[in-house]
Amino acid sequence: MMKYIYLFIFCFSSTHIIAQTIKGHISSKNAEPVNGITIKLEKTSYATQTLANGDFVLNNVLPGRYTLIASGVGYTAVKRNILVVSGKNIFLNLELDPLSGQLKEVAIVLRKNRHRDQASVYAARMDLKNIENPQVINTVTNQLITEQGATDLNGIIKNIPGIAKGWSSVSAYYTSRGFNTRNYIRNGVSGYVTADLDMANVEQLEAIKGPSGTLFGSSLVSFGGVLNRITKKPLDTAKIEISYQGGSYDLNRFTADINTPLNKDKTVLFRVNAARHDEGSFQDAGFIRSTFIAPGLFYQASDRLSFSLDAEIYEREGTSQPQITPAGPGPNRLGANNPSALPLDYKRSYSNNTVTLKNPAQSFYGQINFKLSDQWSAQTNLIRTHTENTGNYLTFNLLKGDSSLVRNVSQYPTSLSAITQVQQNFNGDFKIAGLRNRLVIGIEFYQNASSFSSNALNGRGGRKSFDTLNVKGAMPNYGLISPESINSKLAGLVPIYSRTQLTSYSAYASNVLSISDQLSAMLSLRVDRFMNGGTVNFTTNTTTGNYNQTAFSPKFGLVYQVIKDLVSLFSNYTNGFQNVAPVTQPDGTVSTFKPQFANQLEAGVKAELAGDLLTATVSYYDISVKNTLRTDIDRPTFTIQEGTQYSKGVEVDLFSRPVNGLLLNAGFAYNDSKLTSADATVTGLRPVNSGPSKTGNFYASYTLPFSSLKGLGVGFGANCYSRNYIINNTTAGQFYLNAYTLLNAAVFYNKASYRFGLNADNLTNEKFYNGGFGTITPGGLRRFVATLTVKF
Incomplete structure (x- = not known):
């Protein structure tokens, strides 16, 4: 008789259990939204990743106590104990610290921080924030590249002040500060090609303005500046994105x-x-x-x-x-x-x-x-x-x-x-x-x-x-x-x-x-x-x-x-x-x-x-x-x-x-x-x-x-x-x-x-x-x- 009472109580209560939504925003130490961070509830199948603006959503989470883990390459993982209550959605703001060991390991290793800090590392060949760098660096973010549907270099470079397309060929020249330049640098080293490469592997594009012979030499750069494409790097989470563009x-x-x-x-x-x-x-x-x-x-x-x-x-x-x-x-x-x-x-x-x-x-x-x-x-x-x-x-x-x-x-x-x-x-x-x-x-x-x-x-x-x-x-x-x-x-x-x-x-x-x-x-x-x-x-x-x-x-x-x-x-x-x-x-x-x-x-x-x-x-x-x-x-x-x-x-x-x-x-x-x-x-x-x-x-x-x-x-x-x-x-x-x-x-x-x-x-x-x-x-x-x- 008692088992039927328990079953009745469970069925009655379960009709009042409502699955909830956990929303949140992930930023770096300098308040930069962080993309591609894995969000998961420990010992469950609930998992997602942050978008380009740092936001994430976990849907249909049943009430209960959970440990939420936010982790990503280049960051110290963060854990939060949360209580999901029926009828109440949750919003979390989390800030991730860069892994200090990775930052000190090699100065030229990228920091997932402000996008211009990442560019500054290449420009200076050391761990140097943009605010500390005496050279001008202009950066086109991945969000801009995505929103504008760019399919070639010219579609990205138009976001950099002072750079205009010049001589048009299979690999175009651009003018910067009154001088011709080309995109011959990749991640701070030689990336020479005779035709403009496809942009599918570009995370960001940066322009290091002015003569830059001291660190980059003379063979691949211009008196007006250096165009450097920053490529996409392997991450510690599984992801697949398939895109089609027609027009x-x-x-x-x-x-x-x-x-x-x-x-x-x-x-x-x-x-x-x-x-x-x-x-x-x-x-x-x-x-x-x-x-x-x-x-x-x-x-x-x-x-x-x-x-x-x-x-x-x-x-x-x-x-x-x-x-x-x-x-x-x-x-x-x-x-x-x-x-x-x-x-x-x-x-x-x-x-x-x-x-x-x-x-x-x-x-x-x-x-x-x-x-x-x-x-x-x-x-x-x-x-x-x-x-x-x-x-x-x-x-x-x-x-x-x-x-x-x-x-x-x-x-x-x-x-x-x-x-x-x-x-x-x-x-x-x-x-x-x-x-x-x-x-x-x-x-x-x-x-x-x-x-x-x-x-x-x-x-x-x-x-x-x-x-x-x-x-x-x-x-x-x-x-x-x-x-x-x-x-x-x-x-x-x-x-x-x-x-x-x-x-x-x-x-x-x-x-x-x-x-x-x-x-x-x-x-x-x-x-x-x-x-x-x-x-x-x-x-x-x-x-x-x-x-x-x-x-x-x-x-x-x-x-x-x-x-x-x-x-x-x-x-x-x-x-x-x-x-x-x-x-x-x-x-x-x-x-x-x-x-x-x-x-x-x-x-x-x-x-x-x-x-x-x-x-x-x-x-x-x-x-x-x-x-x-x-x-x-x-x-x-x-x-x-x-x-x-x-x-x-x-x-x-x-x-x-x-x-x-x-x-x-x-x-x-x-x-x-x-x-x-x-x-x-x-x-x-x-x-x-x-x-x-x-x-x-x-x-x-x-x-x-x-x-x-x-x-x-x-x-x-x-x-x-x-x-x-x-x-x-x-x-x-x-x-x-x-x-x-x-x-x-x-x-x-x-x-x-x-x-x-x-x-x-x-x-x-x-x-x-x-x-x-x-x-x-x-x-x-x-x-x-x-x-x-x-x-x-």
């Missing part, structure tokens, strides 16, 4: 992000990111087809020793973007000074999809981290990259005085580049006379060995161009270009076979001395021995351009934290250098030259208010490039080393999450560049390839934080660029790209198990041009992209 111009893109521990102790972690990308063009021809895979393995051998091995394998084939030289010789070229006055059809490629270039690349990265003592650690980086170019590359010349468009072809049967880099760093964190020192000492070997064969129909050296189109007429030969017709016209022409090898041996040291709790000084120096084996032309059996040079690159910086960890004043002197090859003069003499040096003076303020209320950098810089080469005015056929370029300006970078769910990202940059002590035709003028003098970027999004529609968000952004000079001298006149503004918008819905997004780029269908090195390229028209991501 305008036949865009079809699949990506996968798979992460899993390989053993029970979670000392062996594996992650792979992969993508398949197919996209056409807004023009009558043009496409990209690529396959990308990036596996990564991490092994924690002991509390002192760890290994990581990463690879990026890329297969790409596509048409070359139209690069049009808008002139022949003579003043006021074509009688036009901007692309809108040229007789060109914006939607014509003047080619077809048979004329393609293949750009495969294989890159391998190994890293060993070893903790020598409580004060010292060592890191070894081993890099090997192999890239190729094969196929046909098409360019155009629009002739002066008529509507003739000349088609030029460069053919590369083989073009190979192999880079080897070995880098050894020793990091110390110690005190001398009671003052803290953070020191990195490094040595580096770098070698780039290239070999290629090329043939051309480019109108140079007695060679003919492929053909000429009358852009105002019927153009009956428009579609006659093909690999077969190119080979036919190249028959009988002797290709060029050549090889080059560049080698450098470098040593550097950088120390941050904490003079007080708020005042610190950075002193750095690099010595670089550069050896250029020259270009060996096997066709003519000649070697040219072989030389050796030694360069010293210093760097100094001061930081005063007006409010500790919140507001700092900074100033720096940074140096960059480029080696200069000897020049054979017309009289047969050989002139040897010193390396070019760029010296920057900069000052500004940084703010990092708690909880991402505001992260801001405002700076003024002044760069002078000395020892540049110019034509001798008295002897126009001779080259002398005397020119100077000055570049100065102001940059403002703002990032804020002022209220829950709202994100703001904005920037403005003004750059004033001019040439002095140069040829009379350009002295006092803005150099070509300096980019627009003014740029502005803005993006804002709002995600509903708590409601039945939690995760629903909208975003809107704008990018503004001023006039950009492609030709600027007193002989040929001026040719410039018009100022333009691009608008973009986003709608998205983000849940724990899926995400949907809809993005629109160039909302107003603005016609604009990018350009550099005397060529112009039409930019993309309005594009819509839909994204569906499923999470497991």
Whole structure:
């Protein structure tokens, strides 16, 4: 009889037991939301992970007492005893501390903290917060990349103030502080590729502004700054994300992000990111087809020793973007000074999809981290990259005085580049006379060995161009270009076979001395021995351009934290250098030259208010490039080393999450560049390839934080660029790209198990041009992209 009473009591009470929801927010010590933290109730099946904004939800939790555990790679796990009561939901705010052992193990190991602190580690090659770093660092977060549905580097880089796309090729140039730069750095070491890599493996993109030769050398960087892509790392929790993106111009893109521990102790972690990308063009021809895979393995051998091995394998084939030289010789070229006055059809490629270039690349990265003592650690980086170019590359010349468009072809049967880099760093964190020192000492070997064969129909050296189109007429030969017709016209022409090898041996040291709790000084120096084996032309059996040079690159910086960890004043002197090859003069003499040096003076303020209320950098810089080469005015056929370029300006970078769910990202940059002590035709003028003098970027999004529609968000952004000079001298006149503004918008819905997004780029269908090195390229028209991501 009693068992039926108990059964009745249980059934009666169970009708009043309501499963509850546990919600919460995970942040780091500096109030930065933390993504990918595992939340679980001990000894149960209840588990989830935090989203990009740090929020998590555990649904349908039965009443009872539980131990909640929050854990993630790079953090000390947190446990909380909780009591779930029927009819009462729970909300928790938890703060995780970084693992002190991991932070001290190797200074260059990433900290999952503020995103700019993570970037600062790469910029300084030591454990240095952004607020302590005297150099300007602009960072694009993963949240921005995801919300904007970026599918290429240009879609990410538009969020960095002062950077604009310049010369357009399979690997585009960008201008920063008046100088050209490319994305050749990955996680602070060489990441050279001949085509822009797929962005599926990019966690963040950072721009380290100004000359950075002291730590990064001269071979892969620019006087305007360093573009460094930070890649995704293996985590200690299992996760799978599969995404599909489809949209305008036949865009079809699949990506996968798979992460899993390989053993029970979670000392062996594996992650792979992969993508398949197919996209056409807004023009009558043009496409990209690529396959990308990036596996990564991490092994924690002991509390002192760890290994990581990463690879990026890329297969790409596509048409070359139209690069049009808008002139022949003579003043006021074509009688036009901007692309809108040229007789060109914006939607014509003047080619077809048979004329393609293949750009495969294989890159391998190994890293060993070893903790020598409580004060010292060592890191070894081993890099090997192999890239190729094969196929046909098409360019155009629009002739002066008529509507003739000349088609030029460069053919590369083989073009190979192999880079080897070995880098050894020793990091110390110690005190001398009671003052803290953070020191990195490094040595580096770098070698780039290239070999290629090329043939051309480019109108140079007695060679003919492929053909000429009358852009105002019927153009009956428009579609006659093909690999077969190119080979036919190249028959009988002797290709060029050549090889080059560049080698450098470098040593550097950088120390941050904490003079007080708020005042610190950075002193750095690099010595670089550069050896250029020259270009060996096997066709003519000649070697040219072989030389050796030694360069010293210093760097100094001061930081005063007006409010500790919140507001700092900074100033720096940074140096960059480029080696200069000897020049054979017309009289047969050989002139040897010193390396070019760029010296920057900069000052500004940084703010990092708690909880991402505001992260801001405002700076003024002044760069002078000395020892540049110019034509001798008295002897126009001779080259002398005397020119100077000055570049100065102001940059403002703002990032804020002022209220829950709202994100703001904005920037403005003004750059004033001019040439002095140069040829009379350009002295006092803005150099070509300096980019627009003014740029502005803005993006804002709002995600509903708590409601039945939690995760629903909208975003809107704008990018503004001023006039950009492609030709600027007193002989040929001026040719410039018009100022333009691009608008973009986003709608998205983000849940724990899926995400949907809809993005629109160039909302107003603005016609604009990018350009550099005397060529112009039409930019993309309005594009819509839909994204569906499923999470497991």
